[in-house]
Amino acid sequence: MSYIQQSFNIQFEYRVFFTEKLFDPANTIFADFLNARATEGTRKKLLFIVDDGVTKHHDYLQSQITAYCSGLDNYELVQDIIVVPGGEAAKNDLQLFYWLVNAVDQHGIDRHSFIVCIGGGSVLDLVGYVAAVSHRGVKHIRIPTTVLSQNDSGVGVKNGINYHGKKNFLGTFAPPAAVFNDAHFLHTLDERDWRSGMIEAVKVALIKDAAFFEWMETYAHLLAEADPQSLQYLIYRCAELHMAHIGGAGDPFESGSSRPLDFGHWSAHKLEQLTDFELRHGEAVSIGIALDSVYSWLLGMLDEKSLHRIIHLLKALRLPLYHPLLEIEDGESAIVAGMEEFREHLGGRLTISLLRAIGKGEEVHTMDLELLRKAVNMLREKW
Structure with a gap:
């Protein structure tokens, strides 16, 4: 008998930032994060996907994102900011998943681009899964907008959707590039x-x-x-x-x-x-x-x-x-x-x-x- 064996370790690192009014021009935390990851001479794309529950209460958000991103060097905002239904229904809709994967393809989002998701835990789970399986992994940034997603689901490494009525049956372990907890979004929660x-x-x-x-x-x-x-x-x-x-249990991807x-x-x-x-x-x-x-x-x-x-x-x-x-x-x-x-x-x-x-x-x-x-x-x- 003969065999070839390989073993390697991968270091994952990401930060959870706590701020307020993330896309206010005076708030540079998001811009600073992106600028630190910019590549001179290359324009990386930013695709925003937003929970419709957020846009209903913050109708200025899309124009604010457009204005904020216009000042970023080496980044190109995909003008079609995508709005998707929020809540658990988002994780039950396979057609929505496929539609978002197609959007990644149509807008030419590659593994050097960022998919930025703004919303509650269900939409974050869905979009994280879309990012993880597109091109075998596109970097994604989470901006949780609920208490539950800011303190739990949005800061972890799990992504997924429901299938055959089973919670998170399809999913991945894929850490985000970063998480931005914006307290301003909590003011309009039900x-x-x-x-x-x-x-x-x-x-x-x-x-x-x-x-x-x-x-x-x-x-x-x-x-x-x-x-x-x-x-x-x-x-x-x-x-x-x-x-x-997640970091201290020795099993961040839940193999046990x-x-x-x-x-x-x-x-x-x-x-x-x-x-x-x-x-x-x-x-x-x-x-x-x-x-x-x-x-x-x-x-x-x-x-x-x-x-x-x-x-x-x-x-x-x-x-x-x-x-x-x-x-x-x-x-x-x-x-x-x-x-x-x-x-x-x-x-x-x-x-x-x-x-x-x-x-x-x-x-x-x-x-x-x-x-x-x-x-x-x-x-x-x-x-």
């Missing part, structure tokens, strides 16, 4: 969007940072009213913890079955699908966190005082705890099917994160359906 976006901060605090959880308890009354200063700290700290996990950052998500993904995505992602995750926290207590892992603190914080932030689709009868339920889909998505052994304490997650590989049923009953009847 209340459900900014409120549900805070749940990822609750999640990451529960599994990684007890002090951050305590901070949220202290300032829950301000967070519940979207106090700008409190919300900005929440976004920054949550993004910081997510990025630290461990995904602690998906605490509360196994049921949430299924709830989203079963409600035809009427539930916001953050709302479904809130319900999933409540369910897995109660289950952790019933299993004897989590103490009762900590459980009550978790429930109290979710209620203080006015986030949901229960949905009728959680119900389990005779060991069967639509939501339990989500467990197997979650295992498939991980690509190996069923691995679900539970809580040993606030700030300390612990993984299990089986779920007791009777205890799960009791947890659902508690959420329905007690809270």
Whole structure:
């Protein structure tokens, strides 16, 4: 027997910038980033793709982008700024995916160009996937416009779309060239969007940072009213913890079955699908966190005082705890099917994160359906 073996490492690096009014002429952070990557004598293209929910509330944005980019040397703005539908529907539309890939082709976007996406997490996921598979990888820049995308999905390395009703069935791991979190976009968010976006901060605090959880308890009354200063700290700290996990866990592309950052998500993904995505992602995750926290207590892992603190914080932030689709009868339920889909998505052994304490997650590989049923009953009847 003979064989040839090759091994190599690739260094990935990107920054998440925090700013406000990114395309104001006085704000040079975006221009500085591009100028540092310019090539003398070569004009690189910039293709902007924007969430229609953003353009509805910021009708000046397209003209502002055009004016801002006109002052960039060595860059050429594709004049057709593309506007796409926002929300989860964007990830369910295969024709939209193909249309965007065709736009990359038609506008001559190569691997030295940048695709710049402005929008919520769903549009960022879609466009990141388009960039990753076009020419085997076009550089993409993310400009998240929601709390959820600024503190979680928009700062990570995952891209994808839904397929056959399964969340993120098609996707890639492709780090962005950079992320620009612009606080100005948060001012026009729907209340459900900014409120549900805070749940990822609750999640990451529960599994990684007890002090951050305590901070949220202290300032829950301000967070519940979207106090700008409190919300900005929440976004920054949550993004910081997510990025630290990506770089420090030793498995940024999730080749194993461990995904602690998906605490509360196994049921949430299924709830989203079963409600035809009427539930916001953050709302479904809130319900999933409540369910897995109660289950952790019933299993004897989590103490009762900590459980009550978790429930109290979710209620203080006015986030949901229960949905009728959680119900389990005779060991069967639509939501339990989500467990197997979650295992498939991980690509190996069923691995679900539970809580040993606030700030300390612990993984299990089986779920007791009777205890799960009791947890659902508690959420329905007690809270």
